[in-house]
């Protein structure tokens with residue numbers, strides 16, 4: 001019996017469904033925290049062998065939406081730990097050209113994406129309170145993931161790669177889903193939440209009809225990113241300003257973002273201080289200060305062919321970037337000369353089509369999956385270019401929204417199907433706005449190409 005056929009015979013939904021979340025990324029863990037706060041249990045199945053087994057990038061900007069979602073999902077002590085572990089800065093940020101001269105980028109037609117807000121200017125003195133301004137916070141991605149993992153160690157099953165889902169009728173007459181993993185193991189649940197990211201296997205397996213509408217497409221742009229540890233070459237003016245807050249460098253046809261990740265205290269020490277006895281269940285890795293940087297622009301700007309394979313070898317990436325920053329202010333070029341080779345990565349920027357472009361058949365496919373007990377959040381359903389800094393924030397908003405609706409189901413205030421349907425309506429509206437903003441941000445960042453700019457050889 002397929003999942004689609006199954007929904008026609010099910011008449012007995014449990015009040016509190018047994019929930020299986022596929023993917024312990026930002027969205028999946030956010031959801032699990034929101035559910036735990038509402039007193040609802042869930043199991044999370046993650047393909048990685050451990051929470052820290054793989055680097056997944058360096059800094060994330062968490063905007064007002066993401067901060068509100070975290071506030072709704074996390075217990076107060078963990079929210080406080082998140083805020084205190086974010087990077088500190090004396091100023092909100094600046095917009096510069098490649099000679100380190102200020103650029104008036106916030107004027108109409110300027111190149112600052114609409115979705116960006118100044119980073120919160122926060123004192124670098126330990127113990128000082130965070131300001132009230134609803135600016136973006138900058139968090140080390142691994143620290144955020146570890147905070148989101150706190151207290152969930154018994155709920156996350158690592159090394160479990162989703163393979164299949166099949167509906168069946170249980171002995172008590174209830175419709176259930178059998179989840180299969182690539183290691184041959186299986187489990188049963190009533191609701192699957194696909195939070196398995198941009199290459200979602202759940203999507204490929206359960207939504208083949210919708211796949212072409214949801215599968216992110218290559219935008220032809222790329223993001224190079226990495227980190228540099230502060231070094232003496234960066235202490236002379238004007239380059240020393242790069243060591244504080246966010247710097248956005250508008251270059252010829254692409255944009256470079258540099259974020260100084262300066263931490264007032266070590267995450268593990270903060271956890272001990274803020275969580276007291278609970279710190280034992282919250283293991284945070286140390287985080288040394290660093291400069292996070294990313295180049296975002298069309299492939300051609302970096303001398304890469306549209307249909308070519310992206311370089312993976314760190315020394316090749318480093319050489320490519322070195323050529324691209326030739327002629328830049330020496331203090332700025334020094335950031336990329338002294339970069340941590342191990343940290344270098346390049347990825348294609350992919351973006352899912354807007355939900356408003358879906359056909360009726362696509363919406364019916366989503367509704368069919370929903371009726372069968374499958375729903376979606378984050379990049380699994382609406383992956384977007386990181387240019388707008390919105391993907392993780394939108395995944396967190398999905399997580400907060402879904403956990404609140406499942407709490408209402410557990411309280412008996414609404415039916416599971418009604419709750420998931422309302423969630424998906426809201427989630428798709430949120431995705432529409434964020435996808436459009438990300439696309440607009442990407443094109444703003446690549447604007448302003450000058451004919452006299454340095455070429456790529």
Ligand SMILES: Cc1cc2nc3c(=O)[nH]c(=O)nc-3n(C[C@H](O)[C@H](O)[C@H](O)COP(=O)(O)OP(=O)(O)OC[C@H]3O[C@@H](n4cnc5c(N)ncnc54)[C@H](O)[C@@H]3O)c2cc1C
Pocket residue numbers: 022023024025026027028045046047048057059060061062160161162163195196197198199200201202223225294347377378379380384386389390391392393394395
């Ligand atoms: C360079 C870069 C910078 C970015 N900066 C920002 C930013 O500043 N602000 C922002 O809001 N967003 C940013 N983003 C986007 C953000 O990283 C994503 O949108 C966000 O991580 C999506 O969260 P998610 O939970 O949906 O997916 P993910 O965080 O990707 O988590 C998916 C999880 O599912 C697991 N998984 C995958 N397949 C399976 C399977 N078959 N079985 C079991 N588990 C599986 C993965 O291992 C992973 O743990 C950035 C992205 C990049 C690449």
